[in-house]
Amino acid sequence: MSIHTQKTKKKVTVSTIRGMKSVEPITMVTAYDTLFSKLFNDSVEIILVGDSLNMSFSGKQDTLSANMELMIYHTRAVCNGADTPLIVFDMPFGSYTTKDRALKNATRIYRETDAQAVKIEGGKERAKIIKTLTKNSIAVMGHIGLMPQFVRSEGGYKVKGKDEKNIQKLVQDAKAIEKAGAFAIVVEGVKCEAAKAITEAVSIPTIGIGAGIDVDGQVLVWSDMFGFFEDFKPKFVKQYLDGGKLIRDALGVYVDEVKNKKFPSSEFTY
Numbered sequence: 523m524s525i526h527t528q529k530t531k532k533k534v535t536v537s538t539i540r541g542m543k544s545v546e547p548i549t550m551v552t553a554y555d556t557l558f559s560k561l562f563n564d565s566v567e568i569i570l571v572g573d574s575l576n577m578s579f580s581g582k583q584d585t586l587s588a589n590m591e592l593m594i595y596h597t598r599a600v601c602n603g604a605d606t607p608l609i610v611f612d613m614p615f616g617s618y619t620t621k622d623r624a625l626k627n628a629t630r631i632y633r634e635t636d637a638q639a640v641k642i643e644g645g646k647e648r649a650k651i652i653k654t655l656t657k658n659s660i661a662v663m664g665h666i667g668l669m670p671q672f673v674r675s676e677g678g679y680k681v682k683g684k685d686e687k688n689i690q691k692l693v694q695d696a697k698a699i700e701k702a703g704a705f706a707i708v709v710e711g712v713k714c715e716a717a718k719a720i721t722e723a724v725s726i727p728t729i730g731i732g733a734g735i736d737v738d739g740q741v742l743v744w745s746d747m748f749g750f751f752e753d754f755k756p757k758f759v760k761q762y763l764d765g766g767k768l769i770r771d772a773l774g775v776y777v778d779e780v781k782n783k784k785f786p787s788s789e790f791t792y
């Protein structure tokens with residue numbers, strides 16, 4: 523864990539995260555339940571309850587059918603297991619289409635969960651919505667570049683920042699989000715030159731995923747980085763564990779022992 527929390531195990535806040543820009547890289551992972559948020563509690567600054575759970579946990583093709591009820595259920599579970607990292611609630615598709623709807627849903631999130639911030643996908647066009655939330659005491663993390671909630675309207679997951687015009691658009695998006703009061707921005711699926719330009723253009727931290735090294739922190743989806751989600755592996759995912767294999771191997775031993783009447787032995791018997 524970071525220098526900010528290691529010795530004292532103090533709760534990470536949005537001010538902690540703001541203060542880490544250019545001081546120390548920020549670590550963020552997703553979690554969807556208590557079991558894993560407990561495991562991640564002492565190691566990372568931020569846990570994102572990402573709507574990616576709709577794919578890895580619920581087996582859907584994309585994140586779009588995640589709704590408020592599902593996200594609230596999982597966020598409560600994550601909060602039950604983690605008392606140190608900042609917990610960010612990923613607002614689901616359709617929950618922030620207007621200022622009023624965004625405020626109503628974000629207020630509900632603060633009332634019904636212990637999440638400290640919400641994440642919203644979108645650039646300049648979402649700045650007014652972000653401003654409405656931040657003016658009403660709700661902390662917002664932006665999300666630009668490849669935005670999974672746009673997968674159907676854009677016809678796939680498209681890497682961004684491939685030319686100067688698009689890099690400038692992303693920089694303007696980031697500046698608008700910063701001006702609207704966001705405390706950090708996720709920058710996903712962009713060429714590294716674009717991520718660098720965005721990071722240099724704003725005074726709030728950028729947290730990259732598939733955005734190279736020149737950002738203020740990194741985020742990965744836990745089931746990708748630990749090898750539990752095996753349907754596909756994006757280029758940017760480094761697999762730190764072969765979780766799927768570990769589980770299958772261990773399960774194989776259990777099945778074998780049961781079939782061969784080796785489990786439970788006397789050690790596991792009353």
Ligand code: KIV
Nearest residue numbers: 552572573574708743
């Ligand atoms: O839903 C999610 O897990 C995310 C990350 C990819 C940043 O938004």
